[in-house]
Amino acid sequence: MTQLDGTLSELARVRSGSEPIVSLYLDTRWNDEQQRQRVRLFVQEGIRRLLGRCGEGTPGREGLARSLERLRRHVAGLTSQQYDAARRGLALFACEALGLWRVLSFAQPFRPELCADGFPHLTQLARLADDHEPVIVVAPSPQGADLFQVSLGDLGAETRIRGFVPRRDADEYNPGPAQHGREYERVEKDERHQEAFELRNRRAAVQQLAAIHDRSPDAHLVLVGTSEAIAAFERDLPERLRARVIARIPRPRAWDRGDSGMHSAGAADGAAAALAAREREEERRVIDAVVGQSLRGGLAVMGPNDVVEALNQKRVHELVLEEDFALTGWRCDQCDAIGANAEAADTCPYCGGDLKVLRHLGEALVARAVAAGAAVEIVAHDNKLHSYRGVGAFLRQTAQGALRGASAPAWGPGAPGASQP
Numbered sequence: 001m002t003q004l005d006g007t008l009s010e011l012a013r014v015r016s017g018s019e020p021i022v023s024l025y026l027d028t029r030w031n032d033e034q035q036r037q038r039v040r041l042f043v044q045e046g047i048r049r050l051l052g053r054c055g056e057g058t059p060g061r062e063g064l065a066r067s068l069e070r071l072r073r074h075v076a077g078l079t080s081q082q083y084d085a086a087r088r089g090l091a092l093f094a095c096e097a098l099g100l101w102r103v104l105s106f107a108q109p110f111r112p113e114l115c116a117d118g119f120p121h122l123t124q125l126a127r128l129a130d131d132h133e134p135v136i137v138v139a140p141s142p143q144g145a146d147l148f149q150v151s152l153g154d155l156g157a158e159t160r161i162r163g164f165v166p167r168r169d170a171d172e173y174n175p176g177p178a179q180h181g182r183e184y185e186r187v188e189k190d191e192r193h194q195e196a197f198e199l200r201n202r203r204a205a206v207q208q209l210a211a212i213h214d215r216s217p218d219a220h221l222v223l224v225g226t227s228e229a230i231a232a233f234e235r236d237l238p239e240r241l242r243a244r245v246i247a248r249i250p251r252p253r254a255w256d257r258g259d260s261g262m263h264s265a266g267a268a269d270g271a272a273a274a275l276a277a278r279e280r281e282e283e284r285r286v287i288d289a290v291v292g293q294s295l296r297g298g299l300a301v302m303g304p305n306d307v308v309e310a311l312n313q314k315r316v317h318e319l320v321l322e323e324d325f326a327l328t329g330w331r332c333d334q335c336d337a338i339g340a341n342a343e344a345a346d347t348c349p350y351c352g353g354d355l356k357v358l359r360h361l362g363e364a365l366v367a368r369a370v371a372a373g374a375a376v377e378i379v380a381h382d383n384k385l386h387s388y389r390g391v392g393a394f395l396r397q398t399a400q401g402a403l404r405g406a407s408a409p410a411w412g413p414g415a416p417g418a419s420q421p
């Protein structure tokens, strides 16, 4: 669990009253005045659009206007500052009535988005958390290994990197008393010494790596070096660490002339590339699995109607959602249930309450899933998933499985959203 997971689930539980919650995402890689101006314009236009949508006198409008003005000033302040490579993306959530003002910055840029809704829009944040699991980059060397911790999806220091320098005494061969009095050819002796020296350093590095990994057990490993150096290092890895290796990459040429800063940057780039490749693979695997399970009648459902019903029942284990999912839906004012077909219903099929239009059903699905402790996998556009209108879900294994397909009003006290604010 990363720091960001905690922030996500906290935000997913936030609901507004009459004053909507503002969500802002920005790509803050501004290198020149033109790019800065584009960001400021995007924000200004967005504010005009949001205020234009709710007329004068609408409840919550004044608070919304003040939140938006505070946001505008914040962005104006940011765009007047130097571009900072560690701050490539900004996410901001605000609602005056709730006292909500959260500014988060990341080493990864976001797609620009400014909206006001009954709940924070979390899809981009959820995708960042999912796509940027922590990585430890390991570059074995005769002296041990350089270790770099990279967590691109974390809050605060997004690119935290720590180089590991072996202790001085491990650098030198120190003949022990056991060797005393034994005669070897000089060359043979040196080779043996060198091997023993490397073996000892490798084992020390493996121990160090294991200690770091114990503190961050979700971290993947990326090994950097020649195939021989990597193979030798991997032989000494315990099985649990070997299973975390997601890529083996050659040593970047820049490392041989660069300073340690260069090494850090190279490690971060190597980790990002390895993660991206793994993420694409993972997305394909997840889509195949969710579609396959639902076709076999297993614990998975496909399509907006079945997924929404499973979310209302808090039965979703993992939500699989296409990034360009753009359907609308409804939300019940009374019992907080959500639904996929705004046109099909006048009143809530569960409680008969009044329905509000959900302009961003996908965001509602993500917020519900995160709030219920489910995992969220946001995937790139995929034809297989798209044929189910872009959404599917793995279900929890629960006794409630018996309720599957039961008529809606059978819920009683377990009504959707009953435990939500």
Ligand SMILES: [Zn+2]
Binding pocket: 332, 333, 334, 335, 336, 337, 348, 349, 350, 351, 352, 353
């Ligand atoms: Zn209802």
